Amino acid sequence: MKVVILGLGYVGSTAACCIASEGHQVIGVDVSAKKVDAINSGVMPILENGLDEMLSQALAVGLLSARTEIGDALQGADLAMVCVGTPSTPDGSHNMSFIADVSRQIAQVVKRDSLPRFTVAYRSTIRPGTTEELIAPIFRSILDAPAEDHVDIVYNPEFLREGSAIHDYFHPPKIVIGTVDGKPNAAMSMLNANIDASVFLTRYKEAEITKFVDNSWHAVKIAFANEVGRTCLNAGISAKKVHEIFVSDTKLNISPYYLRPGGAFGGSCLPKDVRALQYIGADTGSNLHLIDSLLRSNEAHKHMIFEHATRDVSAGAKLLLVGLAFKAGTDDLRESPNVDLARKILHAGYALDVFDPAVKADMLIGANLGYAFSQLPTLERLLVSNEHAQSTTYDRIIVANATSEQLELTGDTPLVDIGALQ
Known part of the structure; x- marks a missing residue:
């Protein structure tokens, strides 16, 4: 395949090297001339173990190049992958200006060059509804027709961790493909053909919210572990041993149990023990803000x-x-x-x-x-x-x-x- 990657930051640079290593032709596009020059000279703009070697190999066989403008890069492309940044704004929302700009550029090139149908996959983290309420309307306004008449728009969140990005690309926890109808996309199927992971085909909004759910859950786990840790520290208990015991239980503690949205929690144990841990935290001066919020959250859920x-x-x-x-x-x-x-x-x-x-x-x-x-x-x-x-x-x-x-x-x-x- 010919793949064009727009945005050569952490996600885009990693994807470019990994995709090229599988024999695909990759063109990277970024507004930063310094970043583009570095890649073309064999120097990765980010520090990530193994990427420099992959870049050198891709350049040596002519499978990877970078430029500052789209130009004719989309000619003959099977897939355009959008990896531009979506930084936080002062109110906590994501800044969608880069997403809007690159969508507009792609649509303009499609119209200017009368390009045949290809796939445009967005990997940037975007709020649910962005594809249908921002991206598709941009294509529609420029092309004077529904976006799906000219391109297949896909939302494909990434699950890369700094320090293990190459491994995570080829061994992701899951692959999520959001399309207009929840059906497979040929270009994405080809791109992921050699990756062994569970594939979830869904519509846009379910795919878009995935990263928010995952990362918020990771934050909950960290905050919970730290609240337990400081309670143990203040009470003279070994947090290391408590952690060892806790994670050994993969039937209930580390499992899908209790994670399906449904009824509120209750019964003779959970509310009583949460209140008891609240008391222990207060008694030891541990300030358990997450634990303190559990019963309030549960009451709110009961009313809902x-x-x-x-x-x-x-x-x-x-x-x-x-x-x-x-x-x-x-x-x-x-x-x-x-x-x-x-x-x-x-x-x-x-x-x-x-x-x-x-x-x-x-x-x-x-x-x-x-x-x-x-x-x-x-x-x-x-x-x-x-x-x-x-x-x-x-x-x-x-x-x-x-x-x-x-x-x-x-x-x-x-x-x-x-x-x-x-």
Whole structure:
């Protein structure tokens, strides 16, 4: 393939050398003459282990060159890869001016030279909606036609780490390809043919938000580890040993569990232990701002779930809540978010039935009994049988957990599954 890379910073320079090493013809474009001259003379403008050698090899066989203007570089190109910067603005948003400028330049060349259809892949970090709301309209305005009539626009986020960029290029944690219809793109398939990684084909917005989700999660992990670390330090506990124990658990701690968007957390352990860690942090002067925010975030999520479950349903409507306990198949109502949801529904003026065959109002004891009736004094009246639920007409059915597997949901009653936000 012939690949044109626009923007020769960290991402662009790495991509240029790696792509050329696979035998593709690469032309790099950057406004910095100093950067372009350095690359053409065999000197990488960035310090990254192994790139100088790859650059020298690519130059020696004539597979890589650089220039300051697009010119005729796009003639015969199969793929243009946009790697320009998107720096932060004072309000925290990304500066899209470089993205807009390079998109405009590509579109102008396509129109000027009547270029045949090719792929334009964006690797720069951009906010969700940028492709559809900024990039595609720029092409449309210049070409007087929808962008897809002339180019295939792709969003393809990168997952490079400084110091291991070459390895990360050829061994990424995943490959994400965002297209207008979520279908494969031939040029991207060819580009990634020799890379062994899971490939996710999706639409633009899901691909665009990927880096924000990943990097924010990485920040959460670092902040969490550091809050635990300073608590251990202040309490005279070995943070190293605690870390060793924590990461050894790959079934729950380091795994996909608890990471699917859905219901709020609750039950007899998580809220109680978070509050206890808050107390330990305060008692030792550790200032656990992330931990302190967990319960507030969870309460906010509970309210969002209520609004989501009752959206467009008028007060007085008849609702069925399927699953009251914290976990299906148990009768543990202690701090169950589903109990909170039932309470909010009743307070908002809805008529409510609850189906959860594992919960027997007359069998609850101890703290479970106390919590249930303090939150839902009319619990015994709310609980209904399978037969009652099947024979009653509801305006909406709200599925809170896997208890739904014990109820045959039939008919066309609107259903909201709060256990899996889609």
